[in-house]
Amino acid sequence: MADFTPVPALLGGLLVGAGASVLLLGIGRIAGICGIASGLLDAPRDPDRGWRATFLAGLLLAGLAGNAWLPGAFPAPSAPLPVLLVAGVLVGVGTRLANGCTSGHGVCGIGRGSVRSLAATCTFIAAGMLTVWIARQVRV
Amino acid sequence: MTLAPRLVGLVSGLLFGAGLVLSGMTRPDKVIGFLDLTGDWDPSLAFVMVGAIGVFAFAAWAARRQTRPVWAPSFQWPTRKDIDARLLLGSALFGLGWGLAGYCPGPAPTAPGPEYRTGRPDAVRPGLSSCVGS
Structure with missing residues (x-):
């Protein structure tokens, strides 16, 4: 285990959970990043546009702050550009079909006890592990 | 309001x-x-x-x-409780893309850093751009 960082991981997880909790208790919404981002484009005149835009702005601001204060938080992508593009399309199409990703299904769905979200999360983690394993066999 | x-x-x-x-x-x-x-x-x-x-x-x-x-x-x-093929296929495709590059939709829009360093804006937000564009 070369790079196991349990303490920042747990603290960061608590913050992620706090962010999702603020959204739920404040305005009754689920913090699913893909749903929020795609909702913004699908329904630009929707009354939900306001909080969706500020949520994404908050994510971006946190990223900018992290980039300034935490060196190494954003390494350059290691995968070559064509792989990144294919991966991006797969992530986009997949989360659209599944109506959620690591945040909506993984954190919020499991947190509120949804079996549907648990099934989605187990599936994408298993598929991710299988992909990394196959990539290792191909590369070696 | x-x-x-x-x-x-x-x-x-x-x-x-x-x-x-x-x-x-x-x-x-x-x-x-x-x-x-x-x-x-x-x-x-x-x-x-x-x-x-x-x-x-x-x-x-x-x-x-x-x-x-x-x-x-x-x-x-959210009201849906069914586990259908669309959910599982979508999650499997997401997992495939996630494993290939290591980005999921959350960190993707959070990640402005490499864009500035490498000058490849298209390489930075695979998650968000495709999530939004699909």
Whole structure:
């Protein structure tokens, strides 16, 4: 285990959970990043546009702050550009079909006890592990 | 009336993003390290999930005891409970893309860094751009 960082991981997880909790208790919404981002484009005149835009702005601001204060938080992508593009399309199409990703299904769905979200999360983690394993066999 | 939800969104996004950065989940090597079960396994991502799910489970428990959220007329709980082929196929495709590059949609919009360093804006937000564009 070369790079196991349990303490920042747990603290960061608590913050992620706090962010999702603020959204739920404040305005009754689920913090699913893909749903929020795609909702913004699908329904630009929707009354939900306001909080969706500020949520994404908050994510971006946190990223900018992290980039300034935490060196190494954003390494350059290691995968070559064509792989990144294919991966991006797969992530986009997949989360659209599944109506959620690591945040909506993984954190919020499991947190509120949804079996549907648990099934989605187990599936994408298993598929991710299988992909990394196959990539290792191909590369070696 | 419209200001409160926007502020809630901003605070929520800031906390969520800070958590992603602090936990290392904006780093593809940490994500791929977690998925690399048979290699040099890095369980950090599981700790992120445990922390986040724990806090949110408490919030969801508290929310179910309220009649409405503070700044909106009602809670909008997801209603679907079915596990269909679309859910599983979509999740499998997402997992495939996630394992290939190490980015999921959350950290993707949080990640402005490499864009500035490498000058390849198209290489930075595979998650967000495709999520939004699909």
